[in-house]
Amino acid sequence: MNNSLLELNARERAVALLDKDTAQELIGPFDNIISPHLIPQNIVPESDDGVIIMKGQLKHLNCVIISIEGSFQGGGIGEVGGAKIVSALEHTLLDNKNGEKVYPLIIFDTGGVRLQEANYGLLSISEIQNMIIELKQYVPVIGLIPGRVGSFGGMSITTALMSYIITTDKARIGLNGPEVIEQEAGAREFDSSDKNLIWNTLGAKQRKATGIVDEVIDDDVDAFRSTIAKTILEKKDSNRDQQVNFYLSLIETLDPAHMLTTQEYTNLYRHVSVHDHHLNSAIPSDYPTITSRGRHWFEQLTQIKNAHSDIPTVLHALVNGYEYISIVPDKNNNFPRVRHGEVGLKEGYTVANVINDLIDRDKDKKTKTPIVIIVDVPSQAYGYNEELVGIHMSLAASVSAYARARQAGHKIISFIPGDAVSGGFLAHGLQSNRLIALNDSSITIQAMSKESAARITNRSLQELEQATKNTPAMAYDIKNYQKLGSLFYLISNVKSYDSSDYAINIVKNAINSAISDLENKPTDLSFRYNNKIAKESGRVATNKIRLLMDKQWN
């Protein structure tokens, strides 16, 4: 019990894992870079912004360890910490592409997005996820979860993208923290004061039994070092983000109305008979259904009236050379938590399924089909069964599919006529290389509902609204969001429910110009921090860190 990794702080954890005297910190406490967003909100910053980047050797293997400090602001990812991770991973990728093996490790101890910098957090996490997916083609990207905070929120999706996950029995993994589920869906859905329930559901042992983590080991530095070295040398990869058919088959056998016990779920998990899934294109029908901004624009852009799909919450169609895809409400869905258009277990995997099929079909083609993601996602699904099965894995599957499609050369445009919130947005929108939005005040774009964000950050709703009003980092509206520089284009004279030919043409033109803008451009997400607004105001800290990392890397 004496060589604990868990007991150490983030910096000590990184140093402890590396061979003696080989650790070298990049962009450390003396580089004078703190979050520019915390002090204006009266929050004490940390000199490393809660993310430690440490290069060194582990059993003589060149590694870079990214260690997140769970006790600073709950390990939340903001702009500075996020940019540190992204730029470190980028250099790691470059080195590996150049034939120099560097093994990336991420120590997760994080609640996900830092709510005080929510929009930066979401952007950063999607950029981190993009890097991990590309890196996996070269080296295993290993995740460690020693415990205390564990890995939650958007970063749980990131864990699901790792090649291999090693934890202690004090780790927890879940998309939505128990407090948030209780806030959004009530104590009957998830009683956040019931520690046994939490640990039995989200704890590492159950996660190991059902394929969400790979190894649960003793909380011992040497045990971690040996397990990591073995993972690297044996090039282990669980391909956790590509088990779409397995999970779609599993989900079909699950009764969403019944709260599964952990034992029931484990049994279900062990006896899945896997079969292939393919979702047919949406077809016109005579039956109007509940409308939404997402459905409205899917139907306008594809000209499919009353679009009907075999999976009622996921519409897709190939029209005039573009693949359109949207997640829509379904008021009678047997999963109650997706009835308003949230991204649930089935939605994430189904989107992944559609995109994977497209990647496969275009595999040998020189010109890849562009993808238009129509974004109207109020959130991810908040539910007990969802967490037990691992909804973060479903969202990771779609993140992975979109990222792999983009990296393979598919041009991906996200068109935002509706809400773009939280995990839903990460899974369905943020992996595109161009974002286009309507300038409509009904659009909410954020990491968490105001009610939950207020509860988690111990502020009143009023205080939260005051804090977010003029802070693009925490904006809930699209106009403020634009100030970050992440939008390619904000369409000013079309509203969310417009259906005139004029409006449709404006949107189509915007999509077309975004697609032509992508001609011969990088297939990554760099546009978001390389444009004029981002450089001048929206992502100043991001760019500063990227420069500094370039200087310090070698």
Next chain:
Amino acid sequence: MEKLYFKFTTTQPVTKFVHVGVVASGDLEIILRPNNHSYSTLNIITGSDGFKSTWSNVLSRFFDRYPLQGDFEINDFGATPGVVNLRLSQVMEVLKNEQ
């Protein structure tokens, strides 16, 4: 949150950069950089408002005993004077080890 600034006349210039601590609940981090003055500066950001005189007392005692000279930056998330002292003595320890 409150920003505090202190200056103490000191006599023992440090030659190393030192960092200790974490901005965790009830804790703080200290960043120390060498300087060429004959005094130490302290820029403190603290999450607990209204403790300027307590800080002043803790720091006066410390610099009386150990007149380290350098520029200190402290990010504090509610550490008690006892914890502040402990972290300051850890700074001393790091300086000793690296000499």
Next chain:
Amino acid sequence: MTNKNHNWASQRDEKNLRMANATSIINNKFVRTENAKELLETLIQPNDRVVLEGDNQKQASFLSETLASVDCARIHDLHMIMSSVSRPEHLDIFENGIATKLDFSFAGPQSNRISKMISSGILKIGDIHTYLELYARLFVDLTPNVVLVAADKADKQGNLYTGYNTEETPVIIESAAFKNGIVIVQVSEIVDKLPRVDIPSDWVDIIIQSDKPYQLEPLFTRDPQNITELQILMGMMAIRGIYEKHHVQSVNHGIGFNTAAIELLLPTYGNQLGLKGKIVPYWEVNPTPTLIPAIENGWIKSIHSFGGEVGMEQYISARPDVFFVGKDGTMRSNRAYGQMAGQYALDMFVGSTLQIDKYGNSSTVTNGRLSGFGGAPNMGSNPTGRRHSSTAWQSLKPTDNPLAKGQKLVVQIVETYNSAKKPVFVEHLDAEKVQKEANLENVPIMIYSEDTTHIVTEEGIAYLYKTNSMTERQEAIEAIAGVTPLGLRSNAKKLNQLRNKGIVALPEDLKVNRLAAKRSLLAAKNMEDLVKWSKGLYNPPAKFRSWS
């Protein structure tokens, strides 16, 4: 002389009359759960003295809820005697007009509300006691008319099993059963055969099965995960500068993280110092899980307990050499005997407090909170009636008086500032203000300066017993009071004088390295480590779960 016809059994007659009024709902001592309210309304009379069982852990919660619901037109002006006022309905009884006067020991969770009710005149305080005093008065001037207590099980004859959580049930029942009081017991279960008899049926008048088991809180459990480096530092100083120095053999640890840290340092730091077998083999203490590593490591010969601690049942059953365990395999706790042992048979008490004044008086009463005393003053005082000797006791004997005797070690461990950054060392205790507000005869001081022999802070140890004037005592306190207003009165010169006299010791004087005070020194760093040390026998309550 006395009248020939004087009735010398009037109290007995009165009791019999009351019992006769309730015969329709009593079936050979047993009363149905749904008749509880009617029973209390029949057996209790206005102005009665009623004892309601409720100590730190076990609460006669069914009976207290029932009493709070009786008709105040029938029952009023009760004089309640309660060792602990801990549940909301304990005070509802007063607010509902059922009772008016209260004698008690401890009011932790309700301390705020009780203050307010006193100042608004809803509640009149008889006195605030230590546990032992309150039990003692049950046999002198506070003999009860009715006692309401809790047991785990009863058999068909009415014998009681109180088992692990016997606590104060026997002493309360005895005070009524032999002085014409009515003994009413709530039981969680009625069985054919008890594991053992803790209280004979002869002493019991009424048994009611409660709607749910009595309330029980794991009050003494501290999760090692929350122990700080400063607590470890103070623990190391205490072990070197007090436990080792005075060869302490028997001890009581008050509740808290400071003492939990010491318990977890014994098998590590204590072993490094070679102290195993030399110090603290004997304990009077609740069976807190942080003792497990020291027990497993062979440090402890015997532990007697005031009460049980939730989750420790199986572990204790498997360690009958250490704990007081019945033939049935379950521990028997006893609060009254525990307090007696704590007062008379121990070398040392170690506790924490919320405020210490310039003289060394300490109190847990802070502004607006009348928390009472509990048992700490019994443990934390020098029993002048003590006559037996021990090495530690003798080590405090003044050398200049041929008739002098030894003294109990009474140790307070505090950080100079509390976690809300308020100074613990103060000019005046808040208790002085509370005395005026609550109209108390005495300032509610938990441990008096004259009884306090050592104070440990993160700065050092003050050996108060060595001071020979109040001025010197104050200087010793100031020297370890850090940058609190009191501490600022000290200076380097005074400090060094006190160090030279051995009245104050800094960590370096004790050869304690401040930077060695790391959490890695704890024998267990979290609850799961404790479970492992116990070989799976400790079963922590769910609220402490932090692993899968």
